[in-house]
Structure formats: C-alpha cells, structure tokens
Amino acid sequence: MPINYDTSFLDRLAPNVAAQFLDRVARTPDREAYRYPKGEDWESVTWKQTGDQVKRLAAGLLSLGIEREQRVGIASNTRYEWILADLAVMCAGAATTTVYPSTNAADTSYILSDSECRVVFAEDDEQIAKLKEHKAELPHLLRVVTFDGTTDDSWVIDLDALAELGDAYLAEHPDVIEETAKAITPDQLATLIYTSGTTGRPKGVRLRHRSWVYEGAAIEVQDILHEDDLQFLWLPMAHSFGKVLLSTQLACGFATAIDGRVEKIVENLGIVKPTFMGAAPRIFEKAHGRIITMQQTEGGLKEKIFNQAFKVGLEVEGLRREGKSVPLPLKVQHGLFDRLVFSKIRDRFGGRVRFFISGAAALNQDIAQWFNAAGILILEGYGLTESSAGSFVNHPQDYKIGTVGPVLPGSEVKLGEGDEILIKGPGIMDGYHNLPEETSKSLTEDGWLRTGDKGSIDAEGFLTITGRIKDLFKTSGGKYIAPSAIESKFKAICPYASQFMVFGNERNYCVALVTLDPDAMAGWAEENGMAGASYSDIVTSDTVHSMVADYVDELNTRLNRWETIKRWDLLDHDLSVESGELTPSMKVKRNVVETNYQERIDALYA
Known part of the structure; x- marks a missing residue:
C-alpha cells in the first residue's frame, strides 16, 4: 500500500530560500556541507564556512546596487562556486538566471537580455568572451564576476573582489543579510530557468521562493534522505533537476560532493563513495553498456558466470516484486553471485549507494531491473522545469519499476483530455517571463499545469509516462x-x-x-x-x-x-x-x- 503523508508540513515551510539556508547554517554549523576537488585532493567545508562565504558574496551584490527580484545570471559548469553564487543571489533577495556553459554567444545574449540581468557570474574567459561580444546588447549588465577568468578591465571582477566589497558593506550594515532574508516573501521570484526547449527560442520559467522551499520539504517529510547521507552532484545546475537537489539538501542537511566533469563521474564515485546521486537515464545506459561490453570482452567462464548471475538476480527480484518467497536453493545461488558479481558492480559506484534518482527523461524498465538485480536501486521521478523539477518520485520502501512514483505530498495530479498529465501544487511556476500567451497555454485558469505528457495512474496512485503527446x-x-x-x-x-x-x-x-x-x-x-x-x-x-x-x-x-x-x-x-x-x-x-x-x-x- 502507498505511504500516506501528513501535509501539515505545508504550514511550516520556511518563507524563502534565504531563510531556509540561514536556518540550515544555524542548525548544523559544524556538519560538512560541501566537498569539492582541489588539485588531486578534495576540500571539505562546513555549513558555517559556507554561510560565512555566502554572506560576504551576498553583501557584495547588495553593494553593487542589486535590488529585490533583479536578475543575476550564472554561466558556469557545475562546481562549488556555482552553489555559492546561487545562494548569495538568494540571500541578496535577487533572482538567479541560469545559463548553460555550452550555450552559444547569441543565445546567451538573448537570455541575459530578456531577463535584464544586472550581474553575471561567468566561469572563465570563454564565458566572458560571449558577454563581451554582445556587450552592446546588454545595457542592464553592470558587472561580471568571474570564477577563473581574466580581470583585465573594471567591468570584470573576480570572486575575491566581490567578497571584499561585501566585507566593506557588512562593516557598515552588519545585519543586512538577515534583514534582507526576512523581507523576502514566499511568492517573490527566486529563479528564472530558461528551458532549452526542443523547438523555438528558450522560454524563461518564473519560479518562486515558495516553490523551491516546498520541493525540499516534500522530500524531507517522506524520510527519503537524511543528514548522514552523502550526495555526489554532477548534474548541470542550469537544469532544474540540479537546482531541486540543492533545495533538498537545504531541507535535509546532508553533505554534497560536487564536480560537474561528466568524464570523471565513475572515477569520482569510487573516491567519494556517496549514498545517492541524481542522474539522467543516459548515465545509466552508458554504465550498463560499459559493464556488458566489458564482460563480452572477457568471454569464457567469467562471461558465463556473469550471465548466470543476472539470470538468477532477475528471477529473485521478480519473486520479491510479486511478494513471493525466494526458495532456499535460489537464495543460496543469489548469495554466491552477489559475492562474485554484484558486489563488484556496486563497488564501481563506490559501494555505499542506497539508491540513484533518475529524472529528466524516461528510464528504460529493463535497465532499471538490471541494476536492481545487482542490488542498485534506481528510483525514477518525474517533473518539469515548470513544476520546479520534482512532482513525482518513487520511495525506497515503496516503489514500482516502470513508474515515476506517486505525486509529492502537497501536490495533486489528474489526467486531462487525451490522458494529458495535469499537475497542481506549490511547485508550479508563476508563468513564462514576458510571454503571457505562452503562459495561458500551459496554465489553466484554476492553476493546473498542462505538462504535454501522456500517462496513466494506477489504483495506488503511481504514474506511468507514455510519452510526449507531440511526439x-x-x-x-x-x-x-x-x-x-x-x-x-x-x-x-x-x-x-x-x-x-x-x-x-x-x-x-x-x-x-x-x-x-x-x-x-x-x-x-x-x-x-x-x-x-x-x-x-x-x-x-x-x-x-x-x-x-x-x-x-x-x-x-x-x-x-x-x-x-x-x-x-x-x-x-x-x-x-x-x-x-x-x-x-x-x-x-x-x-x-x-x-x-x-x-x-x-x-x-x-
């Protein structure tokens, strides 16, 4: 039977992301918040250290004249500095605008112009060059703050310079960050995420502080993640999937190891040894394919043992899924293959993974069952940027492979015309930035989001996605x-x-x-x-x-x-x-x- 959750947590939500972050720092100041690669090693920082740095950067933004709901862009790969920048924007009462680092100069200019960004955090010289190329089209852009780039004119400063501006501002206004956080209303704009879109120009999705705070709290109340968990985060933070994992971290308090280099994922998993990770299905497809081809290359007895192990593993998982007992001979075989085969596969992912979370696209059911047979649970979830990424997710103790789980507590789902999935709840966007006609196409008058996806809901509330209606x-x-x-x-x-x-x-x-x-x-x-x-x-x-x-x-x-x-x-x-x-x-x-x-x-x- 599905787990039922008390939705009274909605009455206890933090008023905004800034308050949620400052509360996390106050509650667990000495616990690890982040670790990130520095040379060949990993450096660790506590919540207090993160909080101190965020306050300096937020005060630096205020010293540059950033005002309530004004947009601040981030054009960077996933890294610790991305998190610092985003949290600083939240604590300054501004709104983050995300830009994929792979976005070309023309589209970068369009996004920053459409959002009227006043400041942009640019990772390196490559990102700075895009801004300089279109500087004349960005009259609102006052300053660029770079993580690793060259500061060869007054328009571009580095992160340390912004922090020094913040120090001077805090000396004159010691309580400004706390006061700014208190003044942020739940419905204030927090993020403009431009959907990359499969057609037309990117659309800016307007998401409120209430939405992000809700997303994290809805995971916390389900007891899925805890302070003792360790996340490995590589997902593009310009994507809502990455952003929702940040809001979940603030709610639950676990530590995050962060490195956006995709080619380093497998190596990093072996070093970091996380308890969970979010990923798109392509990562699991590639890992599955790599392991299969390695065994085919080995050939001989090793390949026969591998294939028999998965035959037994899939049979055992099938019986468990149906609620049937596993016969003793099969159980003994499974224990043997777990030592010989499955434990080695788990070790490739660090050996401590409790589960992976798959989102952003559909995960093939056969691949999910294959990983499950090896003792690696993949919990599939579903949502759109327009619903703050997370609207459905399977639970470690209550999941159905092939579905994306039940709707998050506090949200609603129904099927509309042609079995289109409709979602309603605190995570739903305000609308598309500067696009009222597009907004009216996606949001009904009574607040339901038309997802554009076709699906079905079983008797226990688990959603199965058929596919994009337009596809x-x-x-x-x-x-x-x-x-x-x-x-x-x-x-x-x-x-x-x-x-x-x-x-x-x-x-x-x-x-x-x-x-x-x-x-x-x-x-x-x-x-x-x-x-x-x-x-x-x-x-x-x-x-x-x-x-x-x-x-x-x-x-x-x-x-x-x-x-x-x-x-x-x-x-x-x-x-x-x-x-x-x-x-x-x-x-x-x-x-x-x-x-x-x-x-x-x-x-x-x-």
Missing part, C-alpha cells in the same frame, strides 16, 4: 506509436547505442536513425582489429552494420507488429549540442533531426 504519431494503418518507448528499448538491448530515433508519422511502417556511442565504439574497435581507426570508418564498416542489424532484429522480437523497425540508417557521426540536434540537457530535438535528415528518412521508404 506520438499514427501510422497510415491507424496505429499509434510512442517512439520514446521503442527508443529506450533499443538502448537497453544494444550496449553501443547513443541515439535511436524512430519515425513513421502517416507512413505504413516505422524506420529509425541510429548513432553509436563514441567511447563504446573505441573499445569495440580495440577488440575487433580497428584500433586507431576514425569513428566514421568504424561505424560505417560492414562488421558494425551487421552488428547493429542483429540488435535491431532482437528489438523487433520485443515489439508489436506495427511498431517494428522495417528499415534503418546508421549515421557516421553522433548527435551533439553544437550541431543543434541535442538540447544542453541532452534531449534530442526530434524536429531538427527530422529536418536535417529528411532525405535519408525518405530514402528508407523508397
């Missing part, structure tokens, strides 16, 4: 297709897959464009006599084409007849953010891909 298509035979479900199935089957894009709207059968993961294919090349060959040469070889054909054939055995992939084409390059085919959060811009490769798609129907 669903109908074949000429009248059958509806959810391409994302097929695409995630292929990624679970093929450990070399990067992207698998299904098309077939008003056609008589489905086709696909395939790209392969460059890292995985480099490993494949080493084992198959193509070491040193270019990615293009590898993926266009007859051997690779035959290999992909086998995986597509296997996929088709798991699909309904009308869903099967009759023809497909393998691209000689992967999709990228730079090409405009992926959003900065790594979602495929389906319409862009379809336009770019229309001739190749049409050829599959010739």
